[in-house]
Amino acid sequence: MCGIVGYVGDGQASDILVRSLKRLEYRGYDSAGVATCYQNRLFVEKDSGKIEEINNKLGLDTLPGHVGVAHTRWATHGAPTKVNAHPHTDCTNTIAVVHNGVLENFMQLKKELTDLNHTFVSKTDTEVIPHLVEEGLRAGESVEQAFLKALRKLEGSYALAMISTSEPDKLYAARKEAPLIIGVGKGFNMVASDITALLDMTQEMVFLHDRDMAVISKDSYRIIKIDTGEGVERPVKTVAISVETAEKQGHPHFMLKEIYEQPQTLRDSLRLQQQYLDLLAELLDKGRVIFLVGAGTSYNACLAGSYQLSQLARLPSFPVIASEFIPNYGSSLGADTVVLAVSQSGETADVLTALDFARMRACTILGLTNTVGSTLTRVARAYILQNSGPEIGVAATKTFTSQVLVLAQTALRLARLRGKIAQFEMDEFKTELLKIPRIVEEVLMKTSVKVKELAKALMSKPFIFILGRGISTSTAYEGRLKIMELSYIPCIAYPAGESKHGPISVIEESVPVVFVVPPDEYRKLNIGSIMEMKARGAYAVVLGDEADSELMELADFYIGLPKTHPLLTPITYAVPFQLIAYHLAVMKGYDPDKPRNLAKSVTVL
Ligand code: F6R
Numbered sequence: 001m002c003g004i005v006g007y008v009g010d011g012q013a014s015d016i017l018v019r020s021l022k023r024l025e026y027r028g029y030d031s032a033g034v035a036t037c038y039q040n041r042l043f044v045e046k047d048s049g050k051i052e053e054i055n056n057k058l059g060l061d062t063l064p065g066h067v068g069v070a071h072t073r074w075a076t077h078g079a080p081t082k083v084n085a086h087p088h089t090d091c092t093n094t095i096a097v098v099h100n101g102v103l104e105n106f107m108q109l110k111k112e113l114t115d116l117n118h119t120f121v122s123k124t125d126t127e128v129i130p131h132l133v134e135e136g137l138r139a140g141e142s143v144e145q146a147f148l149k150a151l152r153k154l155e156g157s158y159a160l161a162m163i164s165t166s167e168p169d170k171l172y173a174a175r176k177e178a179p180l181i182i183g184v185g186k187g188f189n190m191v192a193s194d195i196t197a198l199l200d201m202t203q204e205m206v207f208l209h210d211r212d213m214a215v216i217s218k219d220s221y222r223i224i225k226i227d228t229g230e231g232v233e234r235p236v237k238t239v240a241i242s243v244e245t246a247e248k249q250g251h252p253h254f255m256l257k258e259i260y261e262q263p264q265t266l267r268d269s270l271r272l273q274q275q276y277l278d279l280l281a282e283l284l285d286k287g288r289v290i291f292l293v294g295a296g297t298s299y300n301a302c303l304a305g306s307y308q309l310s311q312l313a314r315l316p317s318f319p320v321i322a323s324e325f326i327p328n329y330g331s332s333l334g335a336d337t338v339v340l341a342v343s344q345s346g347e348t349a350d351v352l353t354a355l356d357f358a359r360m361r362a363c364t365i366l367g368l369t370n371t372v373g374s375t376l377t378r379v380a381r382a383y384i385l386q387n388s389g390p391e392i393g394v395a396a397t398k399t400f401t402s403q404v405l406v407l408a409q410t411a412l413r414l415a416r417l418r419g420k421i422a423q424f425e426m427d428e429f430k431t432e433l434l435k436i437p438r439i440v441e442e443v444l445m446k447t448s449v450k451v452k453e454l455a456k457a458l459m460s461k462p463f464i465f466i467l468g469r470g471i472s473t474s475t476a477y478e479g480r481l482k483i484m485e486l487s488y489i490p491c492i493a494y495p496a497g498e499s500k501h502g503p504i505s506v507i508e509e510s511v512p513v514v515f516v517v518p519p520d521e522y523r524k525l526n527i528g529s530i531m532e533m534k535a536r537g538a539y540a541v542v543l544g545d546e547a548d549s550e551l552m553e554l555a556d557f558y559i560g561l562p563k564t565h566p567l568l569t570p571i572t573y574a575v576p577f578q579l580i581a582y583h584l585a586v587m588k589g590y591d592p593d594k595p596r597n598l599a600k601s602v603t604v605l
Contacts, residue, residue, distance in 0.1 A: 002086070002100040003027050003072040004180075005197045006161035008171040009188020009218040013068035014043075018061035020190070020197040021051050021070050026247050027194070028390030029072035030080035030373060035087035035096035037168040038065030042093055046071075046085035066218070067171055069161040071098035074390050075372030077106070077273070078123030088127040090134035091119055094165040097133075099126040100193050101157035101178045102271045102387055109153060129160065143167045144215055147174070151213060151226050156271055159193045174213040174226060177267060182206040182214060182221055184236055189216045195239055196246040206234050255393035255486075255592045259578050262398050263441040266571070268387040269402040270433065272409060279382045280340075281413040283364055284309075287338030290317035291358075293325050294342035295350050295602070297396035297481060298403060302342050304474035304570040305407035311471075311567060312421060312429065313414035322350035323605075326357050335362040342407075343367070344391065344399040345601040346374025353605060355379050368406055370399050384410070393593045394600050395485055397578045400478060401440070401571045408433060408568060432565035436572070442562050443575045446546070450559050451576050454541060455583035457557060461512050464489055465503070465538075467496040468516035469526055475516045475570045479577035485595050487584035496522075496529040509537035516573055517544040517551060520566035530554055543573055 003024030007013045013036050021032055032054055033046020043065065045058040051072070055061055060070075071086035078084035087096040103109075106125035109132065114120065118131045129150060136146025143164045151160075157177035164172070173180060173191040183190035183198035183205055191214065192198050195205060208214060211226040212234070223232050241250070251257040284290060290309070292302035302319040309315045320329065322341075339358045343351045346369035355365050359379060367376040367383030370391070377383050388402040412429055415421045458464060464483060468476030473495040480493035494503050496515070507513070513533045517526040527550070534540050534554070544551040546560030564572050585592040 002074050002193070003029065003197065004069070004098040004100050004159055004161050004193045006069045006098070006163070006171045006173060006191040006216070007188060008067040008169065008216055009185065010066065011188060013065050014063035015061045016201065017068050017070035018051065018055055019200065020192065021072055023196045023200065023243065024072050024194055025051060026196070026392070027072065027074070028392065029074050031073045031082070031085035032060070032071060033085045033087055034060045034063055034068060034070040035089070035163060036063040036065035036068035037163050037165050040165050040168065042089065042096055042165055044087055044089060044096060046087065047082045048080045048085060067163055067168060069096055069098045069163055069171070076102055076385055076387055077125045078372070079377070080373040084122045084124050086126060088122060088124060088130055090130035092134060095130040095133050095162065097126060097129045097160060097162045099129065100159040101176070102268050103128065103154055103158065104156040104271045105154070107275070129154070129162070133162065133164070137166065143170070143172065147172045148213060148224070148226065148229065157268060161191050169217055171216040172213070173208070173216060175208045176211050176226070177264065180208045182208065182216060188218055189221055191216060194246070196243050199239070199243050199246055203239050204236050205239050206236050208234065253393065253582070253593050255395060255397060255582055258391055258393050258398045259575065259582065260444060262401055262444070262575065263437040265388045265398040265402055266405055266437040266440055268389070269405045270409070270437070271387060272384060272406065276382060276384045277409060277413050280366055280384055280410055281417050283366055283382055284315065284338055284340065284410070284414055285417055287364065288336035289338070290315060291325065291329065291337065291339045292317050292319045292342065293322050293339055293351060293354050295322045295348050297400045297478060298342040298344060298348075300474050300478040300481065301400055301403035301407060303477065304404045304471055305342070305411070307471040307474070308408050308411035308567050309414065312411040313418055314420040315414060315418070322348065322354050325354035330357060333358055333361040333363050337361070337363040338366060339363050340366040340368065341376055341380070342403055343376050344370045344396055344403070346371040346376030347601050347603055349603050349605050351376070352379070368403060370402070394595055394598050395482060395581070395592070401574060404568075404570045405433070405436060429565060432568060436564065436568055439562050439564050439572055440575060443572050447559055447561070447576045447579065451579040452583050454557055454559065455580050455587055458489070458512055458580070459584060459587050461489065464491045465506070465511060465513040466491060466493040466516070467499055467513060467529060468493070469496040469522040470520060471567055471570060472516040472518060472573065475573045475577070478570065478574050479514065479516070482577050482581035483584060485598060486581040486590065486592050487588055488590065488596070489584065496526055499529065500532065504532070504536070507533055507536040507538050510539050511537070512541060513538040514541040514543065517542055518566055518569040518573060519545040519548060519563065520569070527551070527554065543576060
């Protein structure tokens with residue numbers, strides 16, 4: 001997501017901050033900015049574009065002063081424009097804030113502050129923070145009190161850094177569900193969302209805990225628990241690692257880092273802007289024919305979404321591979337057609353071509369994307385952001401699980417709107433949605449050894465067969481895509497019921513067949529398929545419930561997974577596939593971050 005840095009010390013803050021920002025470029029960003037404090041004045045420069053270009057144009061690194069904050073933005077609320085770039089300031093232009101995270105209640109806070117005559121200039125959630133602090137200062141509070149009080153009003157995730165002309169020798173920082181580290185130096189202290197931003201300056205670091213706030217000056221710092229206001233000590237650690245290792249947060253590849261980031265990205269994907277979710281549900285409800293359109297992994301998410309829409313909201317839809325949309329359905333589109341396009345990048349040519357065609361025929365275009373300001377966000381009548389942050393590995397991992405989670409929330413909203421399921425069912429599903437980040441954490445913990453063993457067993461196989469039934473068909477397809485694109489082992493994936501209509505003929509002694517068998521209504525039928533394949537000599541790998549002893553017994557290799565709602569299993573069951581694919585690639589000596597012949601965003605037809 002966004003990168004933040006703060007500095008207070010003897011040096012020129014802006015120069016040091018810009019160098020640190022450049023260390024954060026690898027995370028991906030669309031805009032950048034710096035604010036410093038000098039002689040009781042705030043200096044702020046920011047814009048969209050690359051740091052070097054903005055710096056050449058605006059002289060970010062020439063701002064005066066010994067205290068400052070800086071930011072690289074990956075847009076979540078509001079397009080990637082100059083006005084939405086951080087730092088954000090208050091009405092008096094004396095407080096500057098940079099933020100990484102998503103604030104859930106910013107609309108409500110914005111309304112309250114607007115009623116108190118605060119003026120907002122951006123579309124961001126962050127801008128409420130300097131205004132909340134300003135409100136406290138107006139009431140006679142100290143900066144520290146006002147900051148603490150503001151933090152207690154924020155719902156959602158944040159890593160924050162703030163400066164104020166009222167206390168020009170201090171830097172304020174806080175974190176909740178987003179990392180934040182103090183860099184301890186001689187004659188200076190810093191704060192950053194990422195240790196890479198600090199490594200050039202110091203190796204002595206203090207890792208703030210969740211709901212910690214810090215008051216930092218050049219020679220000292222204090223840490224305070226946000227909830228109780230009491231002071232707390234956190235140990236200083238020496239971090240002696242290379243910038244390259246730090247960028248991957250200790251993981252050997254970005255892909256692995258992104259797989260392990262999923263509990264957090266899923267948490268952020270539960271923090272959707274409710275008014276857009278409502279709008280999406282309303283517009284989907286108005287359609288006579290609904291298409292879910294995507295390519296690659298995003299198509300697999302569409303497939304999962306179509307089961308969710310049908311089973312929760314009783315709304316049938318057509319999941320379509322983007323490049324097949326016009327040939328198959330082009331002649332049947334009309335004003336009563338709704339096309340929900342799913343695209344991480346929002347720039348995939350096959351998707352955009354389908355949308356252009358649909359738009360010309362007066363269809364309603366909706367979007368689900370990870371990229372604010374992408375073409376998809378411009379052509380869609382309404383769109384929703386999945387909040388997964390930039391994905392550097394070419395293979396989609398965290399963005400797939402978030403897409404499925406957002407589609408599940410859309411289906412639930414639609415179910416409520418259409419009055420199609422009982423209140424208790426909705427409540428149950430909502431509870432399961434909220435549990436997903438924790439369950440994925442569990443999956444990562446429980447499967448880490450097994451997936452490696454399995455990758456070893458599969459490594460020399462000439463091909464792999466994957467089967468699922470119901471919504472698990474989408475999991476099987478996504479497993480196939482991950483394994484194939486990273487390990488280059490050909491894979492076949494089928495709905496299990498279809499396998500007997502032809503594909504079963506490829507089965508012979510020790511052919512690996514991976515079955516996706518969550519504890520849903522199809523479990524018994526799946527057991528039949530496993531028997532069928534085993535009878536023909538298949539090596540049966542089963543992904544099933546961790547307590548399912550019958551399946552365990554039947555399988556040649558078993559990966560047990562914690563329970564969730566059947567419609568959410570594409571999220572939890574996709575994770576072991578991601579890990580298997582990753583380990584297969586590494587064991588075979590391939591680079592999992594850059595599979596051959598592939599690009600992150602396919603902008604050609
Ligand atoms: C697979 C993968 C691709 C993309 C596809 C669509 O791991 O990353 O299959 O899913 O190229 O990209 P978006 O979602 O950007 O439209």
